[in-house]
Amino acid sequence: MNFKIRVISLCVLAAMLAVAAGVLYSCAAAKVSAGELSAEYESKREGEVKVADGFTDAAMKFYTELFKSVVAGEEKDENVLVSPLSVYTALSMTANGARDKTLSQMEDTLGLDIDKLNESMAAYIEGLPSSDKYKMSMANSIWFRENELTVSPDFLQKNADYYGASVFSAPFDKSTVKDINKWVKEKTDGMIEDIVDDIPPSVVMYLINALAFDAEWETIYNKNDVSEGVFTTADGKEQKVEFMTGEEDKYLKLDNAEGFIRYYKDRKYAFAALLPEEGVDIADFIASLDAEALSDSLKNAASELVIASIPKFEYDYDTELSKTLTSMGIVNAFDPDKADFSGIGTTDLGNMFISKVIHKTYIAVAERGTRAGAATVVEIDTKSAPLIEHTVKLDRPFVYMIIDTQYNLPIFIGSVMEIDD
Numbered sequence: 001m002n003f004k005i006r007v008i009s010l011c012v013l014a015a016m017l018a019v020a021a022g023v024l025y026s027c028a029a030a031k032v033s034a035g036e037l038s039a040e041y042e043s044k045r046e047g048e049v050k051v052a053d054g055f056t057d058a059a060m061k062f063y064t065e066l067f068k069s070v071v072a073g074e075e076k077d078e079n080v081l082v083s084p085l086s087v088y089t090a091l092s093m094t095a096n097g098a099r100d101k102t103l104s105q106m107e108d109t110l111g112l113d114i115d116k117l118n119e120s121m122a123a124y125i126e127g128l129p130s131s132d133k134y135k136m137s138m139a140n141s142i143w144f145r146e147n148e149l150t151v152s153p154d155f156l157q158k159n160a161d162y163y164g165a166s167v168f169s170a171p172f173d174k175s176t177v178k179d180i181n182k183w184v185k186e187k188t189d190g191m192i193e194d195i196v197d198d199i200p201p202s203v204v205m206y207l208i209n210a211l212a213f214d215a216e217w218e219t220i221y222n223k224n225d226v227s228e229g230v231f232t233t234a235d236g237k238e239q240k241v242e243f244m245t246g247e248e249d250k251y252l253k254l255d256n257a258e259g260f261i262r263y264y265k266d267r268k269y270a271f272a273a274l275l276p277e278e279g280v281d282i283a284d285f286i287a288s289l290d291a292e293a294l295s296d297s298l299k300n301a302a303s304e305l306v307i308a309s310i311p312k313f314e315y316d317y318d319t320e321l322s323k324t325l326t327s328m329g330i331v332n333a334f335d336p337d338k339a340d341f342s343g344i345g346t347t348d349l350g351n352m353f354i355s356k357v358i359h360k361t362y363i364a365v366a367e368r369g370t371r372a373g374a375a376t377v378v379e380i381d382t383k384s385a386p387l388i389e390h391t392v393k394l395d396r397p398f399v400y401m402i403i404d405t406q407y408n409l410p411i412f413i414g415s416v417m418e419i420d421d
Helices: 055-072 084-095 100-110 114-127 153-163 174-187 282-287 291-299 322-327
Strands: 004-011 134-145 166-170 205-216 226-232 238-248 250-254 257-263 269-276 306-311 313-320 352-365 369-382 390-393 398-404 410-420
Touching: 055 084, 055 100, 055 114, 055 282, 055 291, 055 322, 055 410, 084 100, 084 114, 084 134, 084 153, 084 205, 084 352, 084 369, 084 410, 100 114, 114 153, 134 153, 134 174, 166 174, 174 205, 174 369, 226 306, 226 410, 238 257, 238 410, 250 269, 250 291, 257 306, 257 390, 257 398, 269 306, 282 398, 282 410, 313 322, 322 352
Parallel strands: 004 313, 134 166, 306 390
Antiparallel strands: 004 410, 134 205, 205 369, 226 238, 238 306, 250 257, 257 269, 269 398, 313 352, 352 369, 398 410
C-alpha cells in the first residue's frame, strides 16, 4: 500500500565543511553556466575548531522555537517539515555580512556571537558522521549578481573557512535560475527541486544550504513486521495505513507525552518520536514544547523495552520563513531601510536586506530506513534500568525527530497530523 503523508516537522540538517572523516562534504561541482570562483576562496582556516559552551543549548532553543513558530503559522490540520539546521546554517552564513544592530539581532536569535557561532558550526558539522552505511551530505554556496555587486573578499573567505561555501558569479537571468535549481537538486540527491522560480531584478545575492540524509535502520523491518492499522487524525478521521512494528530499547517521557528512539546503523543517528497523551491536543503539545525539557528527555532516555509502531510515510514541504524569523527576533535584517549588510559588499542598486528565506524539505520513512533532504535559500534584495515494557503505537498525531546521538540535536523534528491514501 503506497501513500503520502503530510507532516508537521522540523528537520535539522546543514552547513558544509570539507573533512577527511565525518560528514560527507559534497565538493563535486555541479555543471553550471555561472562563473565559479570557489578556487579563489578555498578554506584557509588554521587550527582546531571546537563547539563552544552553550552551542547545544542555543541551537536547540532556536530549533524548537522555529518549529513551534512554523506550526503556529499553519492551518491546524496542515503538516509541516522544516530543517532547523539548514536554516540555522544559512542564517549563520548571512550573519557574516551583517553589521551593528542587524548583526546583534541575528546573534541574539541564533544564540551565540558570530565568532563562536562560526567556530561551533564548523566543529559541529565536521563531527557529523557519514559512511557507506549512512550518508549525511551537505553543501553551501553563495551566488551573486555579476557587475552589480562588489562582494567583500573577507565575507566570501569567512564563509569558505567555516562553511565550505562555493562561490558563483552569475548574470541572474533564466540561466542562473536553472543553475541554482540544478545545484540544489544535485546536492540533495534529487530530493529538492525547483527551489527558485525567478530572480527579481533587484536581487543581488543568494546564500544556499543543501543537505541529504540516507540511512538504513539498525534492524530492517521484514514483511512480517508490517501490518495494516488505523491512524486517527486530529479531527477524528480514521485512515487505513501500514504500520512497521518492532522492539526498541530507549523509552522517552515528557510530562504530557511518551515515545521512543529507534536507531539507524552504527547508532550515529536515530529516529525519535513523541506521542502526546490521550486527550492532549497535538497543537497544544507542540506549542508547549520546551527546548531544555526536550533536550533532557533525549539525553536521558530510559533503557526500557518499547513495542513501537511507526506508520510508513513520505512527504515534502515548502515555506517562506521571513515572517517566522521576524517574530523570533531577526527584525532589522528584513527591513529595507534598517538592514545593515555592508559586510557583504557594495552595490549601487540600493540598501541590501533579506527579502525571502525559502525553505524546502522532503522525507520518506519505510521498511529499510529513511531518506531526507532539505534546502534553504536566503535571498538578499536591495531597496531598489530494568526493562519495563511499554507499548507506543503512533496511531494518532505525534511528534518525531531524527537526531545525532552525540549532541542529541534534532536533524529532523516533526509532527504527523494525517496520512493520505
